[in-house]
Amino acid sequence: MKPIILQPGPQAWLSSSILSAYQERYVARLREDRYAHNVIRVYLASVAHFARWLGEQRLHLSSLGAAVLDRFLNNHLPICRCPQPVRRTRYELRTAIRHLLRLLEAEGAIQSADKQDGLSKELAAFDAYMRDVAGLAETTRRQRGLIVGRFLAHTFGADAVDVTKIDTVAVRRFVLGEGRDWGAGAVRVAGSSIGGYLKYRQMSGDQVAKLLQAIPRAAHWRLASLPETLSPTQIDALLASFDANLPSRRRAYAMVRCVTDLGLRCAEVVKLRIEDIDWRNGTVRIARSKTHFTDCLPLPKTTGEAIADYLVGRNEKLPPALPQAKCYR
Structure with missing residues (x-):
């Protein structure tokens, strides 16, 4: 039977991942389902992309699921910058990974969706709310999910999650750190996480107004964190400090221009x-890393000149219309 051979990059991602032990069985399962050779190769390459991401996220096999x-x-996927060759077709990835999850469920490596405990289901539903309704970034959702998970596990243990059994004392104790000497910042993070969860339950019809009022508010002075x-004088001095002997002068100057003129993050x-x-x-x-939205900003003349100077120094091919570009008028 003709072997499934991936390109070196994807094969390396897969071989060094937590999914490496399942590669042969994954291919065998697809063959049993009578998938064509080329389709199996596409699905395996898609799983390799998933494996690379799992490694970056440091996720364990037992955590895999929907x-x-x-x-x-x-x-x-919307902001994927994984190196080529990489599969980025959404429906291929979704189908390939669903086949993988079914294999892992069949072999007992992960729990099937209908056997997940109540806490896992509750956290999955809360995560979906944060993503689809609140529009929170992945890092924020992950942080809030961990905090809410600790709170629910501490409150209910192995019992089913029942919001009506949460009392105001438990909320206050958890947010204040239960004697762990949390600072104001930690209290704010814990409070916003528990508050976000309670608002989710409120949207689901639960009566949690008293619990929301019980969340402690850490002191926060206006403008103190700015x-x-x-x-302007210091900025001028900074921009004037890029002398000809400075290594990577053009690149550094263009980057500083982007920061000072456009207000971009590093x-x-x-x-x-x-x-x-x-x-x-x-x-x-500009692709905003925190919100996943894209902004279109005007390009100031000085910024455009700095970027163009850097590109010319690298012998990059510039558009023929560059001399007439609006940012140079």
Whole structure:
């Protein structure tokens, strides 16, 4: 029988992952289901992409399930920057990973959806609410899910989750850290997490108004957390400090220009690509890492000149319309 051979990159992702032991059985199962050779290869490459992401997220095999698949498809895939060759077709990935989950369930490596405990189901439903209704980023959802999970596990143990049995004292004790000497920041994070969960239950019809009122509010002075900014004089001095002897001067100057002129985060600057810049219309497209939305910002003349100077220094091919671009007028 003709073997399924992946390209070196995807095969390395799969071989070094928690799914490596299941590769042969996954292929055998698809063959038993009479899938064509090329389809099996596509599905296996899709699983390799999933395996790479699992490694980045440091997820354990026992945690795999529908919720993890949703995170992969809805949070990672839209902003995926995994190196080529990588499968990014959504329906292929979804189908391939569902086959994988069925295999893992059949072999007892993960729990089937109908056998998940009540706490897991509750946290999965809360995560879906945070993603689909509240629109929270993956990191925020993960943090809140962990906090709410600890609270529910501490409150109910192995019993079923019943919001009517939560009392205000338990809420206050948990948010305040139960004697663990939490600072104001930790109290705010715990309070917002428990508050978010209670609002989710409120939308589900539960009467939790008293519990919401019981959440302690940590002291927070207005504007106290705002970082100090550079004065215009300091910014001018910074921009004037890029002398000709500075290594990577053009690149560093262009990056600082993006920060000072466009107000970008460092992570947003390093992710900029040539195709994000519309030279003719004088705009730049920014993919916001926290919200997953895309902004289109005007490209100031000085910023455009700095970026173009850096690209010319790298012998990058610039658009022929660059001299007439709006940002240079």
